[in-house]
Amino acid sequence: MPLVNFTNLDFDQIKTTLRDYLKANSNFTDYDFEGSNLSTILDVLAYNTYITSYNANMVANEVFLDSATLRENVVSLARNIGYVPKSKKSAKATISFFVDCSNIIPSPVSLTLKKGPVASTSGAFGNQSFVFSILEDITVPVFDGIASFNDIPIYEGILLTSNFTYNSRNPNQRFVLPNSGIDTNLISVKVKNNEQSTIEVKYNQQDSLFDIDKESEVYFLQEIEDERYELIFGDNVFGKALNDGNYIEVSYITTNGDSANGISQFSYSGKLTYVRNSTEYTVTSGISLLTTGLISSGGENIESVESIKKYAPRIYSSQNRAVTANDYETLIPSKIYPETESISVFGGEELIPPQYGKVFISIKPRSGDFLSNLVKENIKLKLKKYSVAGIVPEILDLKYLYIETDSKIYYNTNLAPNATYVSSIVQSNVNKYAESTELNNYGARFKYSKFLKIIDDSHESVTSNITKIQIRRDLRVSLNSFAEYSIGFGNEFHINDMNGYNIKSTSFKVSGISQDVYLSDIPNTNRITGSIFLFNVPNSSSTSSTILKRNVGTINYKSGIITLNPIIITSAKQKNGQPIIEISATPKSNDVIGLQDLYLQLDINKSNFEMVVDEISSGLDPSASNYIVSSSYTNGNLVRS
Secondary structure (H helix, E strand, O other), X not given: OOOOOOOOOOHHHHHHHHHHHHHOOHHHOXXXXXXXXXXXXHHHHHHHHHHHHHHXXXXXXXXXXXXXXXXXXXXXXXXXXXXOOXXXXXXXXXXXXXXXXOOOOOOOOEEEEOOEEEEEEOOOEOOEOOEEEEOOOXXXXXXXXEEEEEEEEEEEOEEEEEEEEOOOOOOOOOEEEOOOOEOHHHOEEEEEOOOOOOOEEEEEEOOOOOOOOOOOOEEEEEEOHHHOEEEEEOOOOOOOOOOOOOEEEEEEEEOOHHHHOOOOOEEEOOOEEEEEOOEEEXXXXXXXXOEEEEEEEOOEOOOOHHHHHHHHHHHHHHOOOEOOHHHHHHHHHHHHOOOEEEXXXXXXXXXXXXXXXXXXXXXXXXXXXXXXHHHHHHHHHHHOOOEOOXXXXXXXXXXXXXXXXXXXXXXXXXXXXXXXXXXXXXHHHHHHHHOOOOOOEEOOEEOHHHHHHHHHOOOOOEEEEEEEEEEEEEEEOOOOOEEEEEEEOOOOEOOOOOOOOOOEEOOEEEOOOOOOEEEEEEEOOOOOEEEEEEEEXXXXXXXXXXXXXXXXXXXXXXXXXXXXXXXEXXXXXXXXXXXXXXXXXXXXXXXXXXOOOEEEEEOOOOOEEEEEEOOOOOOOOOOOOOOOOOOOOOOOOOOOO
16 A cells, blocks of 8 residues: 555645555556546545645644734734734814804804714715714804814714623623724723713723723723724723623724825814703804815724734734834834834944933834924833833934936837837836835835846846936035034945045035035045035036035045034025935945935935937947947036036
8 A cells, every 4th residue: 555645735636646545455456547437536535635635724824823814813813912903093184164153043152063073075085085073072162253163183984882781691791893994093982880870981991901900990902803893891800890780882983094194175064053041053054164274194004914913923022011122113113103104223322422221213104204293202201101211212303315316228229119118117117116115114225236127127128227326315404503413324435536526415505605505525545534515616517616615524434424513504405394405425335225214215206217229239330339338437417406
């Protein structure tokens, strides 16, 4: 009898194994396994074995977090280590409006905007219509016949309510919210002694057993099947237990997640009321148009299976404390600031000079480029619960390291309809790379060889490309202030010329000099350091210059750090309402890395793609006597335009 291979899961392999097994049996020596009905029986057996093996394999995969594929199983496994996946998040906006009450009879003393829907999108937005709600009633007084509702926060979605009555005689009672798409951050839970009671106690959501006792009025939340949520109350050990007959009122918003981001125009759809002489009146007239303070943002979809697999084990390993850099990188996106798109954390001991006792955090939010001071302080406040005493967290502003490319793309005219067509394909492929996760991250790496290949493989007509690389930082400056500046690129600089002008900048003005000035450098003989000077030029394409002031700063080509001595800058280029100086340099390596707090991006808008006819492959210049060549080492203009 042959040795059976039990690892074969393919249908044909299983059938072959079964056939070989029967052939080895003396009772089936003379049987025709292909032409007889026995072949059909073998097909059935192989098919049944295949299905059974497949199911067994799937079951085995689904019991491990890293191999599970079904969301319900992934959520269940994450629950075992105390991880609650992030829910959908409602987009938030602010609106203002006023109500003219001069013609309302009887005249109101105050108006109340009832909780629930208050605004809707003006027409379809992204082929969808959205409703925005408020969580609680808002009451404002009437002054001089006008009731003003200013900067009201509204949340995308429908406000719903679920009610439960606790029954101690039902040991299997569960408090399950019946809807999917709930924003768990906006859940409100209130408990009354009974349904008729007017006194209610608000219960707070808790995600751990720390800082709670038997009197804590808290509830726990867990995701169950079909992306729904279940509330779990205390047991008089961890959290206050419910009593028989307690009436539970749960208000929550079901949302569409990130689909509602970016809405700027709203129409009123709320309900206004007031009470006079014990009678409630509804106001439907005198309501002004809605004005938008903040456009809708912050909407997010439910946490993906891949994200749960990534963060659940890391949250468990951190044990709800922030000690290592990995702890911070896990806790902040998952528990403290879910709007985090990317994060970098490093200790102060890594800096030059070192700053012991500090941990530095840089965060790229999902919307916008920078965190407000309020958000920064809120993050640091929440971190106190997890961080080690004596370690001070510092949140840094996002620092972009931009890559700019200048490509001359050679192409065969016989294989392309025109240069514009090929150029559009090239730029489309480059745009995809620019938007990929290989870039747009801390610690990301721009791979020069891959970039060249993307261009070469864009179209069959492309024969080669010569691409120059520049790296750029935008130095934010304080106008009319005597200030010192330092800016790091995190990459070693290439020295094109010992005569200087390796560094380029946009124009700005300084106190005491009437002309527009630019920054550049002169290397020292050690080719490690150099000095920064100010100069001006007749125009941006000029190759001649006049040095106006020397030794205004230093440059370290090895570390990629430029330092400006105290200087008064009076005007500079504006970007997003902030005065900046664009500073660019040629990196020593064409592979560029975003180190520590540098967020790497490929700036397509500042890149150049020039199509050049390859006269050799096109048959226009077989001898190559007039072939146009291009260097990847030319320095170009002295300044940035």
